[in-house]
Amino acid sequence: MASRVLSTCLITPPTKFTHAPPVKFSNKASWFRSKNGRIKCGAVGDSSQPVYNGVYGPWTVESSDVREVILYRSGLVTAASSFVFAASYAFLPSDSQLSEIIKQNLDLLYTLGAGGLGLSLFLIHIYVTEIKRTLQAFWALGAIGSLATCTNLAQPAGENLIQYVVDNPIAVWFVGPLFAALTGLVFKEGLCYGKLEAGILTFIIPTVLLGHLTGLMDDGVKLTLLASWMTLFVIFAGRKFTQPIKDDIGDKSVFMFNSLPDDEKKALIKKLEQQ
Incomplete structure (x- = not known):
């Protein structure tokens, strides 16, 4: 159990994605915003909040966080x-x-x-x-x-x-x-x-x-x-x-990814692997 906790602290993505190369995101990259359990894309270039590069995409700290x-x-x-x-x-x-x-x-x-x-x-x-x-x-x-x-x-x-x-x-x-x-x-x-x-x-x-x-x-x-x-x-x-x-939020992109349906997870992983 300790090894699983350690993997979470190191922000390691699910096993099926660990073979994928690191993904780099520019300031113009799309980022994920959770709404009603779904994840949508939006531009981060104009955001006044700092943008953090997560395993599955850039994310920001919102007021709800x-x-x-x-x-x-x-x-x-x-x-x-x-x-x-x-x-x-x-x-x-x-x-x-x-x-x-x-x-x-x-x-x-x-x-x-x-x-x-x-x-x-x-x-x-x-x-x-x-x-x-x-x-x-x-x-x-x-x-x-x-x-x-x-x-x-x-x-x-x-x-x-x-x-x-x-x-x-x-x-x-x-x-x-x-x-x-x-x-x-x-x-x-x-x-x-x-x-x-x-x-x-x-x-x-x-x-x-x-x-x-x-x-x-x-x-x-x-x-x-x-x-x-x-x-x-x-x-x-x-x-x-x-x-x-x-720090207490962690990598928000992981939580957003986990909330996706399986088919959307597979599509996102495929896209990131291609990048």
Whole structure:
């Protein structure tokens, strides 16, 4: 699976086109614009937006692309902020007013964080559709498992979801898929953009969950790793806003190509090979 993700980050076209020679596009070349699921051609020479040469043709960043990227990054900020507020409960004095406020809102913070992550996974740009759908499926399983655990186990026991998972490590099986989706997202970000904090998070997240599930990790180690998770998550979410918008879009021509019917794909490949 890692090799497939790597190929997406290198913007490699589908296998059936890898033998074709590189295609060069001039400023007068035609570019693809998505509308109603179809792709049309239009001149780029008069466009005020920068034109990027993709595998299947030139493309530009449109206002809809900017909105999607901002929402994607906002979802990550929401997830990171909610997680940090919720996790800070483990480090605060139990008799403090702030600790009591956080405790009363742990389920709300968990819901906001899960929602922010879900938004980001819905908007994330990954060339291999199967990988994107797998991450979304993990999120859905984790969301359902979290809801079922909260309503059927935690609430009858008079606890919030997070406290119940802390007291009952077996419950990691129910909420774990949601964090597996988060792990996949940061793995993708670390691999594609070389983000150190994302790469470290890829190991910290499953280590904390598995350590709690198996009982092989003492509380001191868990708290240390949890603090590292909180810090790196904030850095990761914040640094997303330092990247150019086009980075989170990727090669837009690949997504446009994938949305074409098979016959149009073949016609476009043939045209590019001739060029």
